[in-house]
Amino acid sequence: PAAADALAAAARSAGATIGILVELDVGMRRTGVQTPGAALALAGHVAAQPGLRLDGVMFFPGHVWEKPDEQGAPLRAVDALLGETLALWRKGGLEAPIVSGGSTPTAFQSHLVTCQTEIRPGTYVYNDMNCVTGGYGVTLDDCAARVVCTVVSDAVPGQVVVDAGTKTLTSDRCHPAPDSGHGHVVGLPGARVARLSEEHGMVDVTRCDRTPRVGERLRIVPNHICPCVNLQDRVYWNEAGDVRPLPVDARGKVV
Amino acid sequence: PAAADALAAAARSAGATIGILVELDVGMRRTGVQTPGAALALAGHVAAQPGLRLDGVMFFPGHVWEKPDEQGAPLRAVDALLGETLALWRKGGLEAPIVSGGSTPTAFQSHLVTCQTEIRPGTYVYNDMNCVTGGYGVTLDDCAARVVCTVVSDAVPGQVVVDAGTKTLTSDRCHPAPDSGHGHVVGLPGARVARLSEEHGMVDVTRCDRTPRVGERLRIVPNHICPCVNLQDRVYWNEAGDVRPLPVDARGKVV
Numbered sequence: 001p002a003a004a005d006a007l008a009a010a011a012r013s014a015g016a017t018i019g020i021l022v023e024l025d026v027g028m029r030r031t032g033v034q035t036p037g038a039a040l041a042l043a044g045h046v047a048a049q050p051g052l053r054l055d056g057v058m059f060f061p062g063h064v065w066e067k068p069d070e071q072g073a074p075l076r077a078v079d080a081l082l083g084e085t086l087a088l089w090r091k092g093g094l095e096a097p098i099v100s101g102g103s104t105p106t107a108f109q110s111h112l113v114t115c116q117t118e119i120r121p122g123t124y125v126y127n128d129m130n131c132v133t134g135g136y137g138v139t140l141d142d143c144a145a146r147v148v149c150t151v152v153s154d155a156v157p158g159q160v161v162v163d164a165g166t167k168t169l170t171s172d173r174c175h176p177a178p179d180s181g182h183g184h185v186v187g188l189p190g191a192r193v194a195r196l197s198e199e200h201g202m203v204d205v206t207r208c209d210r211t212p213r214v215g216e217r218l219r220i221v222p223n224h225i226c227p228c229v230n231l232q233d234r235v236y237w238n239e240a241g242d243v244r245p246l247p248v249d250a251r252g253k254v255v
Numbered sequence: 256p257a258a259a260d261a262l263a264a265a266a267r268s269a270g271a272t273i274g275i276l277v278e279l280d281v282g283m284r285r286t287g288v289q290t291p292g293a294a295l296a297l298a299g300h301v302a303a304q305p306g307l308r309l310d311g312v313m314f315f316p317g318h319v320w321e322k323p324d325e326q327g328a329p330l331r332a333v334d335a336l337l338g339e340t341l342a343l344w345r346k347g348g349l350e351a352p353i354v355s356g357g358s359t360p361t362a363f364q365s366h367l368v369t370c371q372t373e374i375r376p377g378t379y380v381y382n383d384m385n386c387v388t389g390g391y392g393v394t395l396d397d398c399a400a401r402v403v404c405t406v407v408s409d410a411v412p413g414q415v416v417v418d419a420g421t422k423t424l425t426s427d428r429c430h431p432a433p434d435s436g437h438g439h440v441v442g443l444p445g446a447r448v449a450r451l452s453e454e455h456g457m458v459d460v461t462r463c464d465r466t467p468r469v470g471e472r473l474r475i476v477p478n479h480i481c482p483c484v485n486l487q488d489r490v491y492w493n494e495a496g497d498v499r500p501l502p503v504d505a506r507g508k509v510v
Contacts, residue, residue: 171426252507
């Protein structure tokens with residue numbers, strides 16, 4: 001309610017109206033009101049504020065990491081919670097034209113949350129190794145982004161070092177594999193990005209049939225593409241061979 | 256040798272001379288020639304190349320994470336390896352006016368590597384929780400950088416959420432504590448940055464004597480300041496109350 005009041009005051013002073021979605025926590029335990037009753041109370045508060053317009057409900061089923069064929073139970077629980085919330089609202093004379101949810105792991109099971117009107121899968125834009133190893137209906141061929149890096153050292157036997165470390169790939173591990181390395185080297189079977197320091201990636205090539213040369217370019221599909229793109233000033237967009245740089249507009253916009 | 260040849264050719268075509276340090280791997284198993292003999296061979300190759308000037312040796316004892324009073328043995332091993340290398344060079348008529356090494360964990364024990372002429376401790380500029388929990392002669396008061404973030408939710412009992420996640424703090428864990436959380440909240444005893452998603456930090460406040468309000472600013476000393484600074488477009492420098500923004504020049508310069 002405090003945030004709603006602040007938004008309402010700002011809207012009124014600007015002579016504007018701000019559309020509001022009430023966030024309901026469906027299991028992520030992060031943000032959002034904790035019960036359908038609390039959602040109703042907040043929705044009523046919003047609807048009564050000049051300057052605000054109650055548009056509906058948002059939620060994020062980011063706690064659902066099961067494989068698609070095991071998502072039925074958790075997603076039906078989400079659906080039930082939303083259904084209960086919307087029933088309360090209707091009983092209270094409130095409407096929710098927007099019910100916004102969805103995540104990348106649950107994207108292909110979105111139909112199980114029957115009342116949602118939009119999904120917001122983020123990783124889905126590029127996909128990444130988390131999507132592949134999670135088995136969310138995604139293969140390596142569906143991963144659109146690669147980190148192109150250069151072999152800078154082959155000093156240690158059985159290893160090459162590339163100029164991509166945590167400042168490029170992030171230190172995010174891959175779910176659900178416990179020892180998944182730090183990305184998948186495309187076209188070099190057996191290679192494993194075993195260890196990262198900030199500017200360096202140590203690639204174990206003991207199980208490869210060749211050792212890449214110093215100067216050779218390697219292409220890595222990262223574990224988690226979201227913070228990885230955030231580390232770049234630009235990405236290179238390849239559309240049918242037409243390659244052009246695209247600035248990452250939101251990069252560095254963390255404060 | 257291939258890299259030296261490429262540098263030499265570039266130097267000659269520019270009519271310049273490039274000073275070269277031969278990197279010796281002293282235990283990090285990342286880059287650098289693997290033996291004193293290999294260092295001698297590379298040094299001889301460099302010294303013979305027009306356009307290059309042999310300036311000495313570089314090394315990085317980044318594998319030494321012991322507490323300072325346990326660093327004697329590993330650093331004496333580093334010293335012995337360097338001593339053997341320099342003796343070989345002298346015997347071969349080569350000199351090493353620069354012997355460049357050092358790291359933040361070993362900074363206060365630099366005297367144990369008797370032949371080094373400079374140290375390159377990086378984290379040392381700011382210090383961070385790794386330095387504090389590692390016991391490298393650093394206290395919280397010696398940590399110069401704080402991530403200033405805002406409480407954006409207190410929806411979940413016993414928890415507040417701040418607007419600093421892995422895109423601000425990185426997902427780096429803290430060495431050597433196995434369950435160290437993601438940074439230290441200054442001035443809020445008992446608080447624990449328990450979990451991060453990209454834009455959110457979940458702070459467990461069940462052991463605090465108060466729950467911070469929504470809108471309140473918290474100050475976090477990160478686990479690993481190096482990639483954390485790399486995520487910012489600018490930092491704010493506070494010198495005796497005179498606060499001014501400083502651009503992070505190298506940010507995004509990963510390719």
